[in-house]
Amino acid sequence: MAHDEKLITEHEAKANVVRHNIFRIFDSSLGGHCGGTMSILEIVTALYFHHLKLDPNDYDWPERDRVVLSKAHCCEAIYAVLPEIGYVPEEALDTYYCYRSPFQGHADRWCTPGIDYSGGSLGQGLSFAVGMAMAEKIKIAANPPESPFPQFLPRLTPIYNPVYRTYCIVGDGECHEGQIWEAAMFAGKYKLDNLVTIVDYNKFSLDGPTEEIMPLAPLDEKWRAFGWWVKEIDGHNMREIVDTLDLASNLYGDGKPKCIIAHTVKGKGIPVWEETHSHLARGEGITMGVKEGREIYG
Amino acid sequence: MAKFNKYVEIGEPTMVASALNNGMLKVVEKHDNVVAVLADMGFPAVDWFKKNAPERIVECGVAEANAAVVAAGLAAEGFMPFTTSFVFALIGRAYNQIRQSILVDRFNVKMMGREGAWGETGISHNHVEGLAMTRVMPNLVILNAADVVEAEKALVAMADYYGPVFYRQEMSPAPLKIFTEDYPFEIGKAYAIKDGKDATIIATGYMVTEAIRAVDILEKDGLDVGIINMSTIKPLDEEAVIKAAQETGAIVTAENGSIIGGLGEAVGTVIAENMPAALVRVGIEDEFSQSGQITPEKDELMEHFALSAQDLAVSVRESIVRRDSFNLKR
Numbered sequence: 143m144a145h146d147e148k149l150i151t152e153h154e155a156k157a158n159v160v161r162h163n164i165f166r167i168f169d170s171s172l173g174g175h176c177g178g179t180m181s182i183l184e185i186v187t188a189l190y191f192h193h194l195k196l197d198p199n200d201y202d203w204p205e206r207d208r209v210v211l212s213k214a215h216c217c218e219a220i221y222a223v224l225p226e227i228g229y230v231p232e233e234a235l236d237t238y239y240c241y242r243s244p245f246q247g248h249a250d251r252w253c254t255p256g257i258d259y260s261g262g263s264l265g266q267g268l269s270f271a272v273g274m275a276m277a278e279k280i281k282i283a284a285n286p287p288e289s290p291f292p293q294f295l296p297r298l299t300p301i302y303n304p305v306y307r308t309y310c311i312v313g314d315g316e317c318h319e320g321q322i323w324e325a326a327m328f329a330g331k332y333k334l335d336n337l338v339t340i341v342d343y344n345k346f347s348l349d350g351p352t353e354e355i356m357p358l359a360p361l362d363e364k365w366r367a368f369g370w371w372v373k374e375i376d377g378h379n380m381r382e383i384v385d386t387l388d389l390a391s392n393l394y395g396d397g398k399p400k401c402i403i404a405h406t407v408k409g410k411g412i413p414v415w416e417e418t419h420s421h422l423a424r425g426e427g428i429t430m431g432v433k434e435g436r437e438i439y440g
Numbered sequence: 441m442a443k444f445n446k447y448v449e450i451g452e453p454t455m456v457a458s459a460l461n462n463g464m465l466k467v468v469e470k471h472d473n474v475v476a477v478l479a480d481m482g483f484p485a486v487d488w489f490k491k492n493a494p495e496r497i498v499e500c501g502v503a504e505a506n507a508a509v510v511a512a513g514l515a516a517e518g519f520m521p522f523t524t525s526f527v528f529a530l531i532g533r534a535y536n537q538i539r540q541s542i543l544v545d546r547f548n549v550k551m552m553g554r555e556g557a558w559g560e561t562g563i564s565h566n567h568v569e570g571l572a573m574t575r576v577m578p579n580l581v582i583l584n585a586a587d588v589v590e591a592e593k594a595l596v597a598m599a600d601y602y603g604p605v606f607y608r609q610e611m612s613p614a615p616l617k618i619f620t621e622d623y624p625f626e627i628g629k630a631y632a633i634k635d636g637k638d639a640t641i642i643a644t645g646y647m648v649t650e651a652i653r654a655v656d657i658l659e660k661d662g663l664d665v666g667i668i669n670m671s672t673i674k675p676l677d678e679e680a681v682i683k684a685a686q687e688t689g690a691i692v693t694a695e696n697g698s699i700i701g702g703l704g705e706a707v708g709t710v711i712a713e714n715m716p717a718a719l720v721r722v723g724i725e726d727e728f729s730q731s732g733q734i735t736p737e738k739d740e741l742m743e744h745f746a747l748s749a750q751d752l753a754v755s756v757r758e759s760i761v762r763r764d765s766f767n768l769k770r
Contacts (some may be wrong), residue, residue, distance in 0.1 A: 154579065190726040224671070239560075243461075250544075251545050252545060253546075258516070260540070260541075260544045260545050261540070263537075263539075263541075265519050266505075266509045266536075266537055266540055266541050269505075269506045269508075269509030269512075269513065269537075269541070270510075270512055270513040270516070270541055271513065272506075272510055272513060273509065273510040273511065273512060273513015273514045273515075273516070273517075274513040275513075275516075276498060276510065276513065276514060277513065277514050277516075277518070277519055278516030278517070279495075280475065280495050280496060280498075280514075280519070281496035284493070284495055285498075313674050320505075321503075321505050321506055321509070324500075324503040324505065324506035325509075325510075327501075327503075327505050328500060328501075328506060328510065332498075341485055353494050410686060
């Protein structure tokens with residue numbers, strides 16, 4: 143199932159387009175959550191351009207895969223993708239933070255075509271994703287699919303692909319919120335194997351390193367303890383991201399919610415943001431990073 | 441005995457709990473997308489779900505914050521989740537979750553919360569701030585039924601309405617059965633139980649029962665006092681308030697909850713802005729509740745908070761004195 147090099151290169155090129163869209167967003171807003179946005183850039187690109195089932199003509203297609211950006215302050219990464227899919231016009235990139243803009247300061251379901259969850263208050267998105275995944279399980283339980291070969295396999299419940307899958311991106315600092323673990327416990331109990339959670343493990347929250355602020359390690363064991371399938375990856379390696387997303391989907395039917403712990407770098411690829419582990423930058427903090435980024439990424 | 445309006449037939453005290461079961465049975469008969477989201481605090485008509493739609497029981501355990509947002513996720517996929525617990529947990533614990541994940545996107549989640557300053561459970565469970573907490577929340581409808589008939593109808597009406605609703609189920613002594621079965625309950629509409637020319641009591645929930653008892657006391661003094669049942673706290677029926685203020689000029693509000701931010705303040709704002717009248721707010725002053733015993737002879741908490749019919753009658757007389765001293769006599 144390994145994808146050929148060409149495809150990976152294409153996705154990496156797409157990530158660069160998204161990166162430049164992020165720069166354009168920051169050009170006009172002169173502020174934003176640059177650190178956490180850059181750390182999920184490759185993950186978001188792989189999701190939207192490789193993995194998700196979407197209809198470019200209908201952002202509200204009932205069978206689309208759901209994306210819940212629980213760390214909704216990093217909505218710039220998703221905003222940068224949406225014009226590429228065709229959900230919003232390209233000019234929207236210049237309106238971040240503006241009155242009546244589709245690009246609100248935090249992801250907003252009613253303002254932005256293609257956003258499934260209005261977030262901003264951390265720790266809740268995973269519960270929402272769990273609700274969405276649970277909704278599908280209820281629908282399946284109410285109308286169980288019939289076996290295609292009842293004469294041979296009358297007792298086996300056939301496993302079909304789910305109508306939609308739910309993807310949730312949570313931050314590592316966000317895992318300090320108790321509600322993340324309430325939701326994790328719930329997902330384990332109800333065997334939500336149609337749910338994939340990606341933890342952006344960039345090791346920094348606003349006040350400093352997460353291991354100092356409130357230690358999370360061993361993060362993988364924590365998720366496993368709640369009944370999740372867990373895989374750790376390099377969150378900036380396109381091949382690893384793509385392969386792991388595909389693998390997590392193929393494991394549907396095992397009764398385990400999926401957690402991909404993506405080791406990332408806050409402010410990835412932009413020296414000034416990487417050095418300062420910048421969480422939220424304004425004014426010069428943003429323009430310097432954008433200038434560096436344009437020099438490095440052409 | 442006072443003369444009441446249509447659809448009012450005062451009966452015996454009846455606990456409201458049975459109404460929730462019956463109401464829920466009507467709701468699930470009409471809507472096939474109801475999901476029972478539990479937070480380890482029971483659920484009305486749960487046996488119906490167990491028998492007929494076990495997949496629509498979602499038990500979250502003692503985790504109200506998670507339950508609120510799971511309900512929002514279910515609603516986003518077309519279900520109509522009902523959640524239930526004590527208000528201090530259902531709303532208090534999950535306040536931010538309700539705001540961010542339910543109300544911002546106006547998801548069709550129905551929250552049934554128990555509260556009130558009655559009973560033995562003490563300061564934690566005898567929560568009185570529910571109306572004040574929820575009134576400031578945009579996109580939220582707030583209901584507080586007066587009797588067993590209205591409770592059942594309110595449950596059905598909130599399921600028919602699309603959008604988030606907080607249904608406040610009062611912990612209180614059994615309210616009188618007030619309404620006839622054909623009483624037309626409507627969200628956002630107050631109902632004048634009794635007309636009166638000297639003063640008007642605008643009451644909600646259990647306090648409607650005390651208001652009915654109070655008008656009898658006042659009638660003996662020759663006072664003709666009206667009662668408005670305000671079962672929708674939000675959106676408030678402003679027309680009914682303005683009409684009462686215009687007609688009697690002496691208003692008493694009565695609620696089993698904090699007078700800060702509750703029905704009294706809502707009514708007071710409408711009066712002040714539209715039709716100046718004398719106002720006396722009856723409710724729980726700025727304090728927490730506590731444990732109290734209820735015996736046939738005595739209700740310790742009712743006495744402590746001065747919420748009985750006798751207290752209400754005193755407040756009505758005070759409202760009339762204030763009205764006259766303010767030169768607001770009609």
